[in-house]
Amino acid sequence: MIPAEVFLTFILMLSIFLGFELINKVPATLHTPLMSGANAISGITVVGAIALAGTGESDLAQWLGFFAVALASINVVGGYLVTDRMLAMFKKKEG
Amino acid sequence: MIPAEVFLTFILMLSIFLGFELINKVPATLHTPLMSGANAISGITVVGAIALAGTGESDLAQWLGFFAVALASINVVGGYLVTDRMLAMFKKKEG
Amino acid sequence: MRIAIPRETQSGENRVPITPDVAKKLVRMGANLQVESGMGTGSGFTDEQFTEAGATIVSDRNELFSSADMLLRLNKPTAEEIALMQRGAIHISYLDPFNEHALVNAFKDAGVTSISMEMIPRTTRSQKMDALSSQANLAGYVMVMKAASELPRIFPMMMTPAGTLKPANVFVIGAGVAGLQAIATAKRLGAKVTAFDTRPVVAEQVQSLGAKFLEIDLGETGETAGGYAKELTPEQVEKQQQAQADIIAKSDVVITTAQLFGRKPPVLITKDVVERMAPGSVIVDMAAESGGNVEGSVPGETVEWSGVTIVGTGNWAGEVPRDASQMYSSNLFNLVEDNWCEEKKLFVVDFNDDILPGCIITHGGEITNDTIKNIIEGEG
Amino acid sequence: MRIAIPRETQSGENRVPITPDVAKKLVRMGANLQVESGMGTGSGFTDEQFTEAGATIVSDRNELFSSADMLLRLNKPTAEEIALMQRGAIHISYLDPFNEHALVNAFKDAGVTSISMEMIPRTTRSQKMDALSSQANLAGYVMVMKAASELPRIFPMMMTPAGTLKPANVFVIGAGVAGLQAIATAKRLGAKVTAFDTRPVVAEQVQSLGAKFLEIDLGETGETAGGYAKELTPEQVEKQQQAQADIIAKSDVVITTAQLFGRKPPVLITKDVVERMAPGSVIVDMAAESGGNVEGSVPGETVEWSGVTIVGTGNWAGEVPRDASQMYSSNLFNLVEDNWCEEKKLFVVDFNDDILPGCIITHGGEITNDTIKNIIEGEG
Amino acid sequence: MDNLIQYAYVVAAALFIFGLKQLGSAATARRGNMISSSGMLLAIVAALLDQGILDYQMIVIGMVVGGAIGAYVARTVEMTAMPEMVAMFNGFGGMASLLVGMAAIAPGADAFTLTTIVLSILIGGMTFTGSLVAYGKLSERISSAAVMFAKQQMVNGLIVAGIVLSGVMFVNNPDATFWLFLVVVLSLAFGIMAVIPIGGADMPVVISLLNSYSGLAACAAGFAVDNNILIVAGSLVGASGIILTQIMCKAMNRSLSNVLFSGFGSGVQDTTEVEGEIKPISVEDAYYVLEAASSVAIVPGYGMAVAQAQHVVKELTELMEQNGAEVNFGIHPVAGRMPGHMNVLLAEADVPYDQLLEMDDINPRMETVDVAIVIGANDVVNPAARENEGSPIYGMPVINVDTARTVFVLKRSMASGFAGIENPLFYKENTRMLFGDAKESIGGLIREFS
Amino acid sequence: MDNLIQYAYVVAAALFIFGLKQLGSAATARRGNMISSSGMLLAIVAALLDQGILDYQMIVIGMVVGGAIGAYVARTVEMTAMPEMVAMFNGFGGMASLLVGMAAIAPGADAFTLTTIVLSILIGGMTFTGSLVAYGKLSERISSAAVMFAKQQMVNGLIVAGIVLSGVMFVNNPDATFWLFLVVVLSLAFGIMAVIPIGGADMPVVISLLNSYSGLAACAAGFAVDNNILIVAGSLVGASGIILTQIMCKAMNRSLSNVLFSGFGSGVQDTTEVEGEIKPISVEDAYYVLEAASSVAIVPGYGMAVAQAQHVVKELTELMEQNGAEVNFGIHPVAGRMPGHMNVLLAEADVPYDQLLEMDDINPRMETVDVAIVIGANDVVNPAARENEGSPIYGMPVINVDTARTVFVLKRSMASGFAGIENPLFYKENTRMLFGDAKESIGGLIREFS
Numbered sequence A, B: 001m002i003p004a005e006v007f008l009t010f011i012l013m014l015s016i017f018l019g020f021e022l023i024n025k026v027p028a029t030l031h032t033p034l035m036s037g038a039n040a041i042s043g044i045t046v047v048g049a050i051a052l053a054g055t056g057e058s059d060l061a062q063w064l065g066f067f068a069v070a071l072a073s074i075n076v077v078g079g080y081l082v083t084d085r086m087l088a089m090f091k092k093k094e095g
Numbered sequence C, D: 001m002r003i004a005i006p007r008e009t010q011s012g013e014n015r016v017p018i019t020p021d022v023a024k025k026l027v028r029m030g031a032n033l034q035v036e037s038g039m040g041t042g043s044g045f046t047d048e049q050f051t052e053a054g055a056t057i058v059s060d061r062n063e064l065f066s067s068a069d070m071l072l073r074l075n076k077p078t079a080e081e082i083a084l085m086q087r088g089a090i091h092i093s094y095l096d097p098f099n100e101h102a103l104v105n106a107f108k109d110a111g112v113t114s115i116s117m118e119m120i121p122r123t124t125r126s127q128k129m130d131a132l133s134s135q136a137n138l139a140g141y142v143m144v145m146k147a148a149s150e151l152p153r154i155f156p157m158m159m160t161p162a163g164t165l166k167p168a169n170v171f172v173i174g175a176g177v178a179g180l181q182a183i184a185t186a187k188r189l190g191a192k193v194t195a196f197d198t199r200p201v202v203a204e205q206v207q208s209l210g211a212k213f214l215e216i217d218l219g220e221t222g223e224t225a226g227g228y229a230k231e232l233t234p235e236q237v238e239k240q241q242q243a244q245a246d247i248i249a250k251s252d253v254v255i256t257t258a259q260l261f262g263r264k265p266p267v268l269i270t271k272d273v274v275e276r277m278a279p280g281s282v283i284v285d286m287a288a289e290s291g292g293n294v295e296g297s298v299p300g301e302t303v304e305w306s307g308v309t310i311v312g313t314g315n316w317a318g319e320v321p322r323d324a325s326q327m328y329s330s331n332l333f334n335l336v337e338d339n340w341c342e343e344k345k346l347f348v349v350d351f352n353d354d355i356l357p358g359c360i361i362t363h364g365g366e367i368t369n370d371t372i373k374n375i376i377e378g379e380g
Numbered sequence E, F: 001m002d003n004l005i006q007y008a009y010v011v012a013a014a015l016f017i018f019g020l021k022q023l024g025s026a027a028t029a030r031r032g033n034m035i036s037s038s039g040m041l042l043a044i045v046a047a048l049l050d051q052g053i054l055d056y057q058m059i060v061i062g063m064v065v066g067g068a069i070g071a072y073v074a075r076t077v078e079m080t081a082m083p084e085m086v087a088m089f090n091g092f093g094g095m096a097s098l099l100v101g102m103a104a105i106a107p108g109a110d111a112f113t114l115t116t117i118v119l120s121i122l123i124g125g126m127t128f129t130g131s132l133v134a135y136g137k138l139s140e141r142i143s144s145a146a147v148m149f150a151k152q153q154m155v156n157g158l159i160v161a162g163i164v165l166s167g168v169m170f171v172n173n174p175d176a177t178f179w180l181f182l183v184v185v186l187s188l189a190f191g192i193m194a195v196i197p198i199g200g201a202d203m204p205v206v207i208s209l210l211n212s213y214s215g216l217a218a219c220a221a222g223f224a225v226d227n228n229i230l231i232v233a234g235s236l237v238g239a240s241g242i243i244l245t246q247i248m249c250k251a252m253n254r255s256l257s258n259v260l261f262s263g264f265g266s267g268v269q270d271t272t273e274v275e276g277e278i279k280p281i282s283v284e285d286a287y288y289v290l291e292a293a294s295s296v297a298i299v300p301g302y303g304m305a306v307a308q309a310q311h312v313v314k315e316l317t318e319l320m321e322q323n324g325a326e327v328n329f330g331i332h333p334v335a336g337r338m339p340g341h342m343n344v345l346l347a348e349a350d351v352p353y354d355q356l357l358e359m360d361d362i363n364p365r366m367e368t369v370d371v372a373i374v375i376g377a378n379d380v381v382n383p384a385a386r387e388n389e390g391s392p393i394y395g396m397p398v399i400n401v402d403t404a405r406t407v408f409v410l411k412r413s414m415a416s417g418f419a420g421i422e423n424p425l426f427y428k429e430n431t432r433m434l435f436g437d438a439k440e441s442i443g444g445l446i447r448e449f450s
Ligand SMILES: NC(=O)c1ccc[n+]([C@@H]2O[C@H](COP(=O)([O-])OP(=O)(O)OC[C@H]3O[C@@H](n4cnc5c(N)ncnc54)[C@H](OP(=O)(O)O)[C@@H]3O)[C@@H](O)[C@H]2O)c1
Pocket: C123, C124, C127, E300, E301, E302, E303, E304, E306, E307, E333, E334, E335, E336, E337, E338, E339, E340, E341, E375, E376, E377, E378, E379, E380, E381, E410, E411, E412, E413, E414, E415, E416, E417, E418, E419, E436, E437, E438, E439
């Protein structure tokens, strides 16, 4: 059986290439919203945190998970909303 | 444990996106060599065939593997060489 | 068919109605071409060139007129010339039928079919015969060259070690065929060009040449079905004069091309505006010969008024006689070819044609053109 | 310092050495400016404008000459005028010192400091004083305008319903300052322009204006340290004549600007080549007045030779006197300003300057310019 | 060791990706091919190190024989025969996937694996025969015409149904080899059926598509034998092949389905003349067509003047010339609003005079023109002047852009021109409307030519 | 069920990718953000369905509290405070990763997992404090000046060494919580130390970089808890963040290391005047600078004429104006080879006269110009005329492009101009040489402006 790490490395490699390709040649006006949007995605840690916060395995882990969930949620919700506000403003300027 | 198929699907999805991004906006003059080069890569089946041809598990499988290795090798070797010839010609025309 | 090309007799006219190239084409079409000796001199064409083209050189002018089935000419004829022609002959030239009533009557009485080049309708298909346009086009170029020779300055901007020379300001009134070419030529030379026309559609055309259009709100203006400008009311002319005054005063060169087909052109620049211009400035009045857009312009002459040079020499296209002849003779040829009967080798006067009837003034002893008929009969 | 600006007396000269704008600047610098009455008329400047600028109008010409510390002028003086001047006065104008030996001697004997505008060295820094360039530049424009007025054709290509008019072929010989401007102007008007020059570096400059350069292999040619062309050997001139003949014969307009500083210009177009040109073609000979590049050109006149018009009227920049005056007077002003002493309000003749010494011909009763001295003493 | 092999695969995949990326730009393409091939070498070496391998003999023989054939053919093939060679190689790749799929059948395999096996057989098989047919058509060993027969669609439907049925049956009874062989046979048949109705001129598109399929086949085989590198490389090829196919279709100004199914259709449908419809085109698509054009005629009109597009037109001309196309201008005598209007503008933009052709000179050669670009002209290219006796401009000579292979009309709307009449050109089969201000449209094209 | 969750993650990742792609173009950016957020929703829902979850209470409370805070802040923040808000959010993301890493420590974890845990703590921690410092600087809560002190470099070195040491110790003794806490503390300290020496003006770059780090932290956390979606999303953000950072640096015409370490250096080094060096710039990089410029001065010279670049210059001008920049031309009286040479060419290209400024008009405003583009001019922009008394052109007035913020010089080589003298402009700190034929260089710039 191939170990999971191999797959994960594959996935890492592919994602990095893809990230490169996606961002190349983006106009400067979009840099800030793009950064903000990417930042929201990095709040994906919330998914990892959920698993930990819900296991109930150890008190410490659960508490850590709880805080992680809270912080990551700020990142996710705030990030998406701020990005959207920026882009909304952007659209108005264009039109 | 996450089953391997999941990883494989992930990899598939990422590869498809990446393939899209890589090929977009390639100049027309490069279409043919690109196709040929991609074709050589598709000879990667040789790797799968090698494993099968070498197992010695069943006579049929081994023979199938053998033919697969031979055919895929034609694809790989021929594909890369033809691509290189095309590109060499191309370079001369440019210079 | 015997086609005669007499020499143009108007003084200062160097254009010719038919060039050797076109002569060759007419002969090839089956015409019996008679050219008066010395006809091409003004544009630098020799009798030999016409002989080579297959024409016969004729020295006797009377003979030429009386034997011709058709005459191709540039300027209108004299009454004596008409008297020489055969009944049923065809005479094609500029005619100015709106003003030359006596001439029209002479044609009618002589039974000559007279075709006026001015009256070619302005449809898309007839453009190849439209001599007014082809000559106005050259006139536009020539007027700018005239202005440039008279101006004590140069047209383009130049930033040099000895200081910056500002570009000349050129203002063009009337952006028809001549006006547009004048705009284009002045633009090419590097001048700053502004233009005005009463027809609002023209604004876009002016801008399409990279020049500015002066917006004046004159109320209702417009163009006739034939594409010509409508006459303005006296109040509108007044309004236009005022609105233009400032820009004229600041211009180095003003070119006026505002004509009204068949009518006296409006006076658009009055003396007091001329006086506001800087000394050395130049006005070219295209319409000088038919009455003038500029107060003080003298037909056929270049005069000065309070330091401003006013050019009214006229016959603009005649200044580049070679190109003008080439274009006019193409126009004539296209007209003839369009009505030529291949088998009989004849010019056919067909009143069902979509172009010809409009420009026939007299035929078979009648004035066939309704507009002209009304004017002449109304007055007579 | 009393600076005098006398009226130019040469016939047909409408330029003025100092415009009111520059007069104002001189006055502001502290000069006591004396202007002869009527000095600016030719370019359209009035005496009042000079008075407003702070100058004094003087009617007595003799008085003007004898009281002046410095005279700023355009054309060279007469011997009588030199006699009127004070010893130690400064006289700045065109001088033509290579040919006007008597005049140079007169200056020397009168003890007048004479400065020749032709002799301004051609360094990057001195360009603002370089009147030869500034006037040649305008000449290039004017020559094309002259050619356009004479040509019985138009310059640009036009594809019209009455046929296609081909662009005029223009050939420019000599692509110095005037030649380049002629190329640019003809190009602007839509002509097809080809040019030739003996200095190989010029090819790129011609192409940088979008024109074609005619390649002729003349062997060793080149330019002097001052940026002027070297004289060709007779064989080279012959070779050039032959190589150009065909293109000249096919040209509608030929403009020659090939001068050699201080020497008689070479004859580049012989009569037999002129005869090969089509009737109606035009040649403009910039050098006509100093000997001519074209056989048959007459200084100061427009003549015809076998149907070809040869323009040799000269004083090209004088045709656009207003701009020409503006540039010349800027050149003069820059020269004066560069050598002006702020405190003493004086023009200082400093032989350590990097520009001035080259153009001073006589000073303190001596011929200070070595080249001129050698020529004059060699001959005397 | 095994882990090491797996990481080697990761590196090999990265090399493939990098190689493909570099293949996309002329300057680096050759290097890209080298990189990609070194990835392949690495993958093969890694595969050979697999400790499960007990018997190297077959492998080595297979590789030597295959490699030698491949190398020989690649070396000796004529330059002109390259496309069919690629088709052939591609077919072999597909066959290899089919064989791997079959070899991977092991007792007790689960449904997922069996499904992927069926897929790899299906895709591999149709790639094989399809490629062979494409090879045959290109090398003219078989007629390159589109082969069509009655009921073709029905037959194809039956094959597809058969494949699905037998596939399902096999997955449920992996021991019933009958179903397996049915899958194999039907897949091979389907490859033939899919390609024969397509004409020889469209073969490059088909090859590109089959190439994409062979990638997918390798990918399916990867699932079957549980091998990452097959999946990654296969899906890369699969995805990039599809994109490439799309691009090639666009360059031919056709849709993929049009290429694939036009043959199918025409055997059955009867052709009825339909009033044309307006076909707009995007700047990007227009670019693909221009990029492939070798002769271009530009016909400017009043709209070019209004848009003041002369400078960009000149630049576009230069770019197309650098791209190897011959570009001429057809100037109609009444184009614009004054005589010589176009001349003034084009001279301003420094278009050489000898590129400007009169109507009578350009019309005879219009048929050999790949793309005619009509820039803000309308009346002067109106075929009604030739075709429609009732038209007010009937009899006026016009520039016959409609006889060019493709016509692009750049204007802002469907508005008529000076003469105020409808223009049937806009509805012709070979006309594409590029709507928008001419200057902007051309600016867009320039940007595409990078 | 578990498999379903995993496939949901695949879909979520696809949505992220798609969203990011669409974020890259103005027309689709907002939709892209929506798509990406729906991917996040899907991932969260899937995570919640995990059957391993025994206790939802903490999760729900955490999410509600966090979500509410995030939503409130995002809604109420001033438009101008957005950048610091992003920094703050980013820091929380980093902290979350740190916590996840700590929570993932389980007895008996293998070395690989432990290493990834250390990485997620390290990266998450430094992202957290770094972001907070960036936030502080941007919101001016702390001085935005670059903070520097003696031995800064040594302190940083010690911290890094400490992190490595304690990390290794922890991996080997996962029970020794001391080492773990040392890692945590040092990571937090390192984040502070890394950001304080960077000036406020460079903060956007820093935030972008930290954003990339927070992605990497999530990725490391993904390895630690063996979760694909974290890895995919995290590495996407990591990679795209790095690229974005690069692009932003280029737009500021600086290198990343220059941004990050200029502060470190200047505290220690003493500044010695060095003879400048030639700094070439690529078309692409030049584009990024122009794209961000709001006032541009173009100074043409003889080289523009030689290259016949006037038409492309005009087009570039228009594009820059559309991009919001003010563009003027500075015409030196002796530019070119004949008086008015530039005027002829620019008039041909239809540059409006009022954009042409004389030397005396443009010089005073040169200091406010973001970018001066010198197109094939040399002598007329030679500062030696001002600075070097020995120069043959000393005293000639020139156009003082060197006082503009950035100067681009477009020429083919280092060759001198007509006067044949060296030009110190080319060696100035703010000068970039864009080598190549002017027409081609500008054509390249035009293509970048798409
Ligand atoms: N040459 C002469 O001397 C002269 C003189 C007077 C009249 N005419 C007449 O003018 C016509 C000339 O024919 P033509 O084909 O040149 O012009 P046209 O038939 O008038 O057509 C011009 C077309 O350009 C389009 N257009 C306008 N602005 C545009 C822009 N900014 N970008 C893109 N397209 C634009 C218009 O369509 P959209 O509005 O949809 O964009 C229009 O259909 C003939 O009918 C001729 O008889 C010629």
